[in-house]
Amino acid sequence: xxxxxxxxxxxxxxxxxxxxxxxxxxxxxxxxxxxxxxxxxxxxxxxxxxxxxxxxxxxxxxxxxxxxxxxxxxxxxxxxxxxxxxxxxxxxxxxxxxxxxxxxxxxxxxxxxxxxxxxxxxxxxxxxxxxxxxxxxxxxxxxxxxxxxxxxxxxxxxxxxxxxxxxxxxxxxxxxxxxxxxxxxxxxxxxxxxxxxxxxxxxxxxxxxxxxxxxxxxxxxxxxxxxxxxxxxxxxxxxxxxxxxxxxxxxxxxxxxxxxxxxxxxxxxxxxxxxxxxxxxxxxxxxxxx
Amino acid sequence: xxxxxxxxxxxxxxxxxxxxxxxxxxxxxxxxxxxxxxxxxxxxxxxxxxxxxxxxxxxxxxxxxxxxxxxxxxxxxxxxxxxxxxxxxxxxxxxxxxxxxxxxxxxxxxxxxxxxxxxxxxxxxxxxxxxxxxxxxxxxxxxxxxxxxxxxxxxxxxxxxxxxxxxxxxxxxxxxxxxxxxxxxxxxxxxxxxxxxxxxxxxxxxxxxxxxxxxxxxxxxxxxxxxxxxxxxxxxxxxxxxxxxxxxxxxxxxxxxxxxxxxxxxxxxxxxxxxxxxxxxxxxxxxxxxxxxxxxxxxxxxxxxxxxxxxxxxxxxxxxxxxxxxxxxxxxxxxxxxxxxxxxxxxxxxxxxxxxxxxxxxxxxxxxxxxxxxxxxxxxxxxxxxxxxxxxxxxxxxxxxxxxxxxxxxxxxxxxxxxxxxxxxxxxxxxxxxxxxx
Numbered sequence: 239x240x241x242x243x244x245x246x247x248x249x250x251x252x253x254x255x256x257x258x259x260x261x262x263x264x265x266x267x268x269x270x271x272x273x274x275x276x277x278x279x280x281x282x283x284x285x286x287x288x289x290x291x292x293x294x295x296x297x298x299x300x301x302x303x304x305x306x307x308x309x310x311x312x313x314x315x316x317x318x319x320x321x322x323x324x325x326x327x328x329x330x331x332x333x334x335x336x337x338x339x340x341x342x343x344x345x346x347x348x349x350x351x352x353x354x355x356x357x358x359x360x361x362x363x364x365x366x367x368x369x370x371x372x373x374x375x376x377x378x379x380x381x382x383x384x385x386x387x388x389x390x391x392x393x394x395x396x397x398x399x400x401x402x403x404x405x406x407x408x409x410x411x412x413x414x415x416x417x418x419x420x421x422x423x424x425x426x427x428x429x430x431x432x433x434x435x436x437x438x439x440x441x442x443x444x445x446x447x448x449x450x451x452x453x454x455x456x457x458x459x460x461x462x463x464x465x466x467x468x469x470x471x472x473x474x475x476x477x478x479x480x481x482x483x484x485x486x487x488x489x490x491x492x493x494x495x496x497x498x499x500x501x502x503x504x505x506x507x508x509x510x511x512x513x514x515x516x517x518x519x520x521x522x523x524x525x526x527x528x
Numbered sequence: 529x530x531x532x533x534x535x536x537x538x539x540x541x542x543x544x545x546x547x548x549x550x551x552x553x554x555x556x557x558x559x560x561x562x563x564x565x566x567x568x569x570x571x572x573x574x575x576x577x578x579x580x581x582x583x584x585x586x587x588x589x590x591x592x593x594x595x596x597x598x599x600x601x602x603x604x605x606x607x608x609x610x611x612x613x614x615x616x617x618x619x620x621x622x623x624x625x626x627x628x629x630x631x632x633x634x635x636x637x638x639x640x641x642x643x644x645x646x647x648x649x650x651x652x653x654x655x656x657x658x659x660x661x662x663x664x665x666x667x668x669x670x671x672x673x674x675x676x677x678x679x680x681x682x683x684x685x686x687x688x689x690x691x692x693x694x695x696x697x698x699x700x701x702x703x704x705x706x707x708x709x710x711x712x713x714x715x716x717x718x719x720x721x722x723x724x725x726x727x728x729x730x731x732x733x734x735x736x737x738x739x740x741x742x743x744x745x746x747x748x749x750x751x752x753x754x755x756x757x758x759x760x761x762x763x764x765x766x767x768x769x770x771x772x773x774x775x776x777x778x779x780x781x782x783x784x785x786x787x788x789x790x791x792x793x794x795x796x797x798x799x800x801x802x803x804x805x806x807x808x809x810x811x812x813x814x815x816x817x818x819x820x821x822x823x824x825x826x827x828x829x830x831x832x833x834x835x836x837x838x839x840x841x842x843x844x845x846x847x848x849x850x851x852x853x854x855x856x857x858x859x860x861x862x863x864x865x866x867x868x869x870x871x872x873x874x875x876x877x878x879x880x881x882x883x884x885x886x887x888x889x890x891x892x893x894x895x896x897x898x899x900x901x902x903x904x905x906x907x908x909x910x911x912x913x914x915x916x917x918x919x920x921x922x923x924x925x926x927x928x929x930x931x932x933x934x935x936x937x938x939x940x941x942x943x944x945x946x947x948x949x950x951x952x953x954x955x956x957x958x959x960x961x962x963x964x965x966x
Contacts, residue, residue: 242767350569353787363795450613494754
């Protein structure tokens with residue numbers, strides 16, 4: 239049983255981590271709670287389905303097209319709807335919620351409420367310490383590792399990453415230092431949208447696509463980033479695996495209550511927050527951000 | 529002179545136009561308005577509509593409905609209840625359908641939570657509502673005793689009540705268990721894992737399975753798993769079920785869960801068979817949605833290609849597929865609803881609801897799914913469609929090489945004589961054979 243919890247928890251945590259990092263990045267840099275974030279995940283997934291299944295393209299090519307288009311849509315929505323009101327946090331939340339609903343209804347119109355499935359990149363399974371794991375799940379886990387390394391490298395080792403961190407710490411000082419804050423925010427939004435789209439594209443073959451698929455992950459990743467500490471990428475990563483392992487453990491230990499896995503994971507989050515209200519890696523000082 | 533000519537010309541044109549328009553004026557077509565209500569953005573609502581339009585076209589082409597010697601054409605009104613997402617929208621949609629669009633009869637409905645408020649609106653307006661979607665038994669229990677006067681306008685044509693679904697699932701499970709025991713040489717009891725989505729309609733079924741599977745079939749229930757109805761990943765559940773040593777998973781799934789469940793079961797090669805209810809596997813898109821890993825998935829169903837419950841089934845099935853490019857689901861039973869309504873109206877000789885109710889209660893109609901006779905008003909479920917040998921039975925299908933094959937009823941009934949033509953034997957999944965024969 240333990241090996242089952244370990245393997246399945248790692249996979250589930252990895253999926254959450256992929257989403258939570260992008261969300262956390264937006265909050266850390268722009269201080270925005272973007273409620274449309276997981277709708278880019280949905281668009282990425284539907285894009286893969288459309289180009290691979292409807293248009294008959296190779297799934298890898300379909301995934302690339304979907305990623306590019308979703309990043310463009312993410313960027314365009316930021317520039318058109320969010321950029322001008324980004325200082326008004328409640329307005330941003332309302333606008334992004336409206337955008338998410340528009341994307342949802344658009345998918346409902348385009349693809350109807352019928353459940354769809356995207357093609358797998360890899361089929362079959364491997365047995366790891368006695369547990370059967372889909373190759374697609376291993377691929378997800380691999381992509382999570384690569385993306386995490388990429389994000390870490392970007393933020394730590396590149397000029398762009400240093401600029402992003404500078405804006406995250408204090409945008410006014412960063413501006414005085416000659417950093418184009420607006421440009422950095424735009425780039426961050428593009429990166430975050432792409433991360434959401436990567437999650438959508440890579441996870442889509444293991445899911446059912448439907449126009450409301452953005453809502454559940456939104457709730458879970460909000461819980462994860464709060465648990466990890468708002469704006470902390472490292473905290474989000476750890477929070478994702480805590481939630482992933484908790485959910486999996488519920489399925490194994492409480493089979494008749496496996497539908498409670500989300501609720502129990504959220505209770506774990508609440509308990510941790512009672513002891514650490516700022517989250518596991520919450521920002522006490524602005525300079526600690528990211 | 530010129531003025532007179534122009535005036536005369538104008539007058540002639542006016543007279544001519546009056547003659548022409550008068551001559552072209554058609555005799556007004558009398559219509560009976562029937563509302564088709566359902567979640568129109570979903571396959572269930574689409575099939576409500578497709579089934580009803582097929583019946584409308586056929587009936588109208590044949591002259592329509594004769595009411596006291598006068599021919600009426602059927603006019604359908606399509607209404608989106610949005611009941612899957614928001615059951616509260618359903619009552620408003622029904623209100624509009626009856627009071628604004630003036631529907632005289634209504635067919636459709638899918639989700640119990642939406643059908644109950646829709647039903648109340650229809651009953652308030654004394655409008656006959658023929659159900660073609662919700663299986664909840666309690667819908668027909670409202671007309672018991674004193675409730676009859678209010679709820680007599682409700683009839684369920686399809687599907688039959690959920691407790692009868694339990695009976696069919698147990699029959700299918702018994703069939704699969706016998707074949708597995710013989711085919712694989714399993715010693716001891718067949719072990720069953722129950723996988724039921726967390727939903728109200730499934731609760732009573734889970735309790736029934738936990739009691740009847742050991743008592744009636746002599747099998748052992750090794751565990752019950754209740755994932756969320758909206759879950760999209762069940763790998764953890766499947767790993768746990770494999771560890772439990774189950775031979776068969778008994779499913780109760782109506783939501784999206786059915787696709788990842790079947791796909792992951794097949795792709796992970798979990799050595800367990802699956803029978804029960806998986807609504808997604810009743811649809812044509814299931815094979816593609818599971819990338820073919822849905823092979824051997826077994827579910828209760830209403831229609832399957834080439835399977836004739838009556839002499840109307842195959843013609844209806846083929847015409848439906850030809851017109852809509854999809855296999856009909858049970859919601860397409862609106863087709864039968866319209867014919868049943870037509871016959872009742874013609875017998876009543878009026879569209880007045882109370883008179884039509886009396887005639888509907890006398891219905892004995894050979895539908896596309898079986899013989900439809902409504903339960904009497906003195907029964908526990910008045911106006912429910914009668915289930916059982918000789919009436920509506922339902923079928924079970926198994927996905928075999930990309931096609932839905934009927935596998936049950938198989939020598940069923942008191943005389944063991946019910947096997948619809950075209951039925952094939954249920955197959956043990958390859959992955960299970962491989963595991964037990966190694």
